[in-house]
Amino acid sequence: MNELWLSIGSLIVGALVSHYYYRRSVKKSSLTPYIQFSSAPLRGIDSTVRKALSVKYQDQEIENLYEIQFLIANTGDTTISNIAEPLSLTLPDGCRLLDAHILHVSPDGRKVTLNFNNDKNVIEYNFALLNSDDFFITKLLINGTPKTEDFAFSIAAEELPPVLKTAYLSHDLIGHSEEKREFEIELLVMGLAFSLLGLSIFKVVIDNISPLFSGKFNLINFISNLGFSEFALFLTSIAGLFFTLLGILLSIGSFTNFSFPKQKRKFIVPNDKKYLRYGRFPFDYLESHKRIG
Numbered sequence: 001m002n003e004l005w006l007s008i009g010s011l012i013v014g015a016l017v018s019h020y021y022y023r024r025s026v027k028k029s030s031l032t033p034y035i036q037f038s039s040a041p042l043r044g045i046d047s048t049v050r051k052a053l054s055v056k057y058q059d060q061e062i063e064n065l066y067e068i069q070f071l072i073a074n075t076g077d078t079t080i081s082n083i084a085e086p087l088s089l090t091l092p093d094g095c096r097l098l099d100a101h102i103l104h105v106s107p108d109g110r111k112v113t114l115n116f117n118n119d120k121n122v123i124e125y126n127f128a129l130l131n132s133d134d135f136f137i138t139k140l141l142i143n144g145t146p147k148t149e150d151f152a153f154s155i156a157a158e159e160l161p162p163v164l165k166t167a168y169l170s171h172d173l174i175g176h177s178e179e180k181r182e183f184e185i186e187l188l189v190m191g192l193a194f195s196l197l198g199l200s201i202f203k204v205v206i207d208n209i210s211p212l213f214s215g216k217f218n219l220i221n222f223i224s225n226l227g228f229s230e231f232a233l234f235l236t237s238i239a240g241l242f243f244t245l246l247g248i249l250l251s252i253g254s255f256t257n258f259s260f261p262k263q264k265r266k267f268i269v270p271n272d273k274k275y276l277r278y279g280r281f282p283f284d285y286l287e288s289h290k291r292i293g
Helices: 002-025 047-052 185-213 219-224 228-253 283-288
Strands: 031-039 065-074 083-090 096-106 113-116 122-126 135-143 152-157 174-176 267-269
Touching: 031 152, 096 113, 096 122, 096 267, 122 135, 185 228
Parallel strands: 174 267
Antiparallel strands: 031 065, 065 135, 083 122, 083 152, 096 135, 113 122
C-alpha cells in the first residue's frame, strides 16, 4: 500500500512541478507606463475668478495648468535592451511641455535621461536596458487640458509592441523601503486549519482504502475491481494533498516574505511624499524642481 500511495503522490507532485516550471519557462516582454496621478488645479475654479486670475511660468501665460506623474516599469520577465528607437511620449494635441523631471530610478545606478524636441510636445527617455522589475518615475508639468488616455508612448525594441498602453497605478503596487514583514496570526491560524483539514481527509481515505489491500496484493486484480467508490477515494486523496500543501504554504507565509498565492509585484520607492503623494496641487513641484529653458 505504501508503494502505491508513494507512486500516486509522486505522480501528482511531478505534474505540479512540471506545470510550474513550464509556466516559468514561458517568458514575456512588457514595458508598462503607469499613470500614478494627475491633477489640473485650475480646472475647478469659478469662471469669474479664473478670468481675474493670472498664472505665468517664465513670463509665459498659463491657460490651463496640468500635472501628471508616470511610473514606467519593465513588467515582463526579460531584459529590455537592443533599443533601436528610445521610449517616446507624445503629448496630446494643444498641449505644451513646461517642465519634465525624472524623480526616481530603480535600481540605484541605472541611468535614465530625458530630452525633448523644439516644439516641446515629444519627450524621449533614454536607457541602455531595463531588467525585469526595473522602473523609473517621471513627472510632467503641462500647459493644456489633455485627457490621460491621449498620452501616447512608443518604442522600437525587440519583442515589444511599437505603441505602449498606459494603465492606472493602484496604491497597492507602491511600497517603500522602510516596510517590514509583520507576523500575521490570522494567516498562521488559516494555514494550520487547512493542514489539519488535509490530514483529516488523508486519514479518512486511508481508513476506507485499507480493506482493498488486505491479504496478498495483486495489481491486476486491484485494477479490475476498481469502481466508482475507489475512484472517489482517489479524488478525495488529491483534495487532501491540496489542502495540506495549501496549509503549509500559508503557514510559511505568515512570518516570511514568501506569499501564497503570489502577490502582485510592488515597486519599492523611498518613503517621501513626492514618490507616494496622490495630491491635487503641484505647487511644491513648481518650487522645487529644475525648470526647462
